[in-house]
Amino acid sequence: MSDTKPIIPPSRNESEEDIESLRKGSKKNVSYRSNGDLIPNAGKVELDPSQPFGMGIINDIKRTIGTHWKEEMTIFNQKTIAVSLLMFITVIAPTLTFGAIYGTSTGFSIGAVETILATAWTGCFFALFSGMPMAIMGSTGPSLIMTTVIYEMSKTIDVPFLTFHAWISVWTFVYTTVTALFDLTRYVKLATKFTDDIFALLIVSIFILNAFGSPFGPGGLLRYLDPDNKSHSDFQLEYGDEYIYLKSAILSILIGLACTATIFALRALKASPFLCNQTVRNSCSDFSVTVAVIIWSVLKNVCFPTVKVEELNVPDSFEPTYTCCNAECTAYFPDECLDVTAPAGKRAWFADMMDLNGKPEVIGIAAGPALLAFILFYLDNGITWHLIYSPRNGLQHGDAYNWDLFLNGFCNLINGLLGLPWLVATTVPCIVHIDNLTEKDKNGNIISVQENRLTYLFSHLLVGLSLLFLPAMKLVPMPVLLGVFLFMGLSSIGRIDFWNRFLLFFQQPSRYAKTPFNKYMKLRRVHLYTVLQCIFFAGVFMVQNTKSIAIAFPFMTLACIPGRLYLLPKIFEGWELLLLDGEEEEIKRFIEEKESVTITVHSGHDNNDDEESDE
Incomplete structure (x- = not known):
């Protein structure tokens, strides 16, 4: 037999006779x-050829918004609404968290209101004018660290922080513009999946660790078991012996994990035989995050009204965070003026560019830290864009690295002049955004992606509108949003x-x-x-x-x-x-x-x- x-x-050098001899069972040696x-x-990873001066931006515009803008602005359906609500929840929680940290890190020169405003207007602007609307802009840890370093530098050289921050923003805009005009963004495309995966896993791990309780930070569900947790300290000061921290801790962990489980259960209905038809199953999946947040927020407030759990750190009104001790606004009320009984007002929205404390050389000095900030913008944006707009994600409308880097520099220039935080592309929200706009078969293969600008625009309009309803946002318990964080991390890590x-x-x-x-x-x-x-x-x-x-x-x-x-x-x-x-x-x-x-x-x-x- x-x-x-x-x-x-x-190999190609061999003849047809050699192949035929193989078919006949010959023992002729073959290479x-x-x-x-x-x-x-x-x-091998090859660098794209350089484009002539300015042509990188022009070609990006032609390839993306010049070709697909109308199509992307007119795709409106159930998924658009569902993903918009999801992205609002996805964006607002870290925005408020970062806002609180910015406050303590910058002497309250930048706070929650400033972070919400920056996120809202920058998101709407990118939704309308960027070349890559699937990539979400927001606050990140590296940009927060950079801002903290600049704050310490401003104290060292004895100039107002917001003035120094504004001049650094001017210089970073110069750097990003030059980079975009000379098509230098092509170098970031040298990153392969090797670098993309390291960066993505890093950001996803931060979400998961911060949701559970990171050893490198104070937040997380399991941190509520610590009697010295800040939320317990605040409630004990307010309620005294009536407050039992273990009740709060156990309820916080339960509603946080329950929120995560509810989201996964609702999403699983899409491929299940339950419920009356596929339309209902799709709706449950599309609105899973919104429904889960509402369910567990209502259950907490209705069934356990006397058990206090941590609330969102939301400001009381829409105005600059920095409260002035005097008319010159050189000190923060009340921490820096204990002898003053009433504040003199709030800081101006625009930074005073000429308030250099008699040191005009600071304008040139700002170019140094601006170079570090630019490198941060270049890498954080570039690697996230490379990860999201990889061909493996099925996006068809093209990328626009040069144009979007220029826009990012422009938006951060405006943010710097207004005393708002810098924003860059945020990896996990980007992954969540594209994942929820993607249709897949039962094997996980991508069928299609609904590439549109409306989910980006609507979600960030809601972020802006939240400034009008800040007290109402306190009805959402912080543990519920930590449950959303956990879902975002766990659902992204499998990719x-x-x-x-x-x-x-x-x-x-x-x-x-x-x-x-x-x-x-x-x-x-x-x-x-x-x-x-x-x-x-x-x-x-x-x-x-x-x-x-x-x-x-x-x-x-x-x-x-x-x-x-x-x-x-x-x-x-x-x-x-x-x-x-x-x-x-x-x-x-x-x-x-x-x-x-x-x-x-x-x-x-x-x-x-x-x-x-x-x-």
Whole structure:
């Protein structure tokens, strides 16, 4: 009985007679194509050619808003409404959290009101004019750290913080404009999935840790078990012995986890046989976050009105946070003027650019920290855009790195002049945004993505309108929003290949998911790649969570790019890197080439014949 043997056909230099001799069972020696020969320059990352001065911006505009703006502004359906409400909840919670931290970090020069206003107007502006409306702008940890450093610098050189912050914003706008005009954003495209996954897992891990209770910060559900938690201290001062912190802690943890579970349960209905029809199931899935937040906020306030839990730290009115001790507004009331019985008013909305305390050289000095701020804008925006607008996410309307970096510099210039915080692209809200606008089949393959600007616009209009209803927002318990944070992290982590490969260490090899790298590569090579990625991730994670060096976080992220470009090719072959972090089209091409050179023949040799195999 004849064998059926897989044979790799000859290379391009071999004749048709050689192939025919293989089919007839001849023992003629044949040279076979290796995996490394299937795709020329496999695994190499090439830099796009530079565009002439200013043409990068012009081409970005033509490719995106010039072609798709009307289409993106007229897609209005149930999903548009549902995702808009979801993104409002997704954005408002971290906005208020960052606002509170900005207040303590900048002597209340920037606070919750300023952070809400910056988020609202910048989001609406980007929704209307940006080239990549799927990417959400917001406050991030690195921008907060940078602002804190600038605040300390302003005290060192003895100039008003808001004036110094405004001049730095002017310089960063100059840097971003020059970068966009000379098409320098193309360098960030050297990042591959290797860097994207490290950055994405870092941000997702921050959401999950902060929801549960991070060892590097004070917040999180499990932190309510600590009797010294700030929320307990505030309630004990107000209610005295009537307040029992364990009641508050247990209820907070329960409603937080219940909110997360409710969201997942409602989303699971979409693929279930329950309820009357698919329209109802789709509605439950689309509005899952909104419904869960309403359910658990109402249950807490109706069923447990006497048990106090932490509320959102919302200001009482729409006005600048900084309250002045005197008419010159040189001191903060009441902390810096205990002898003053009443405030003199609020700080002006616009920073006084000429209030330099007799030091005009500060205008030039500001160019130095502005360079660091620019690098932060460049990397935070660029890597997030590269992650979101990767071909693997199925987006069809093109990217606009130069145009959007220019817009980001412009918006942060306005924010600096108004004494508002800087905003950059935020990774997890971006992932949540695109994930909820994507239709997938039962195997998780992308069918289509509803690329539109309305979800971005409506959600940030709601953020702006929240300034008119600030007291009402206190009805939403903070633990419920922590439950939303936890959902955002857990629902995003499964999209990250780095995390899925890390889980392979704990799985039975015969049960591994079927992926191209598991099929064609040796498992120890896959694990080696994951270990190296873990080392880079650990470095970025530790720098980001060490306050004394946290400002170097963008540089650590940047170091991942040369690590992939120059270190990994010395360890892995090009085709291996292609399978591990290449784009889907390249991987499909490799698989097609691999299958096209594999011929199944019926050999006339016995089982003792030598078998040829590929690498």
